[in-house]
Amino acid sequence: MTLLGKFEKLREDRTALLATGADPFGMPIDELYSPTEARIAGRRVLLAGTNNYLGLTFAPECLEAAHAAIDHDGTGTTGSRMANGSFAGHRALEREIAEFYECRSAIVFTTGYQANLGMISGLTRPGDVLMIDADSHASIYDGCKLSGAEVLRFRHNDAADLRKRLTRLGERAASTLVIVEGIYSMLGDRAPLAEIVAATRECGSCLLVDEAHSLGVLGEYGRGLVEEADVLSQVDFILGTFSKSLGSVGGYCASNRPELDLIRYASRPYVFTASPSPSVIASTRAALRLLRNGKDLRVRLWEHARKMYGGLKRLGYRLGPEPSPVVAAILDSREQALTLWRGLFERGVYVNLVFPPAAPGDKSLVRCSVSAAHSAAQIETLIGAFAELRDPVLAAGRDVNSACAPSLRSS
């Protein structure tokens, strides 16, 4: 096969998808009206797939801070902190993240993806072991590849399976980094973190928890699953992103381990990339203050999450195992999922379409994420659209795969 010949299959798949109408994986958004509404293809659309859990992307405090930072420090840093230095904002944000987690220090990365790449490849090297949850995000898998350490998986959210595999490693468990996520991004289920902490400590391994989808969502102060499970001081490395609840872009890691400060010199994804722009840092700092004091936002977010989860479950949609701001309908075929996604879009609702292997198992997902910024009426609109589409989606399953009973059953 030629260098570019491998794209032929992708071209065919994309052409077939575009022939169905809209492009679910490249939606052109013409204008944003608010955290929950945009103009797409000339119409006003309800956004319910943006991971904007606290709805802070248009918070006046964040806008004002970003504007001021641009005026004061310019539009960009034009290079790595290693070469171009650390702006006051970078250093202040790291102090504030460390204080937020009551940790010794924190380090900021340019994206959440790079936070995983940078921490995993900075902490481990060939000869070490990485033990990751089987349903880990792509950034974790990619970080593992970059590190060169031996990569092992344990069964998703199964602390007993983790303990068994760490025990199997014997003395090598001491040079093992275990990685889990707070809330898993596809189905919205959370890790059994207390049990995972116990297994990890018992075997003498280190633990990194990625709170990308649980920052701002779980815990009294929004610190994530480490706070809700009351294990904050027992987790070696707490990692997260600015691009969901904090409404900007970037990533971080907080830790009590003094070695965290040295990661800067050992982490290629930190060293060889431009540092976050001043406006990004400024809006993130403002958002972190709102997040910390945002109990009311979390109350509203969870009201919406439970209402959405309960509503779809009553309609007979198969969902993830527990209510969460991520509410994903699990479909048996790509065609069913595409029918549902397209039907929602035609009704003015934008959510995420997920095909395997991005979704766990063989299933396709229509994934929603609710926000504190949604109104109760918008959540009703969402549930109403799913209700109208229940029967057409079932029919799509029958047309495509008559030998296999379509499944929208509750689980």
Added chain:
Amino acid sequence: MARSYDDILTRLIRHLERFAGPDVAIDEDVELVTELGLDSVKVLDVILEIEDEFDVSVPMNLLADVRTVRDLATVIHQILTSPAESRP
């Protein structure tokens, strides 16, 4: 406990049959992805089962060049016949 290559192959095929379905004839030359229809994630799920059956760790790193059932059986055999202190 050291196991023979043939023993490993037999047990591996038994696991693969569960993932690929009973209608697919599986021998050493069958390709895991193109012929058995296993995607990369399913291959990793087979590995979870294999690790438990043989009480051994099989790092993902060793799977990069694995194409056929024989390749996979060979990797597992190499791990199981290597000295315990040098195993993953």
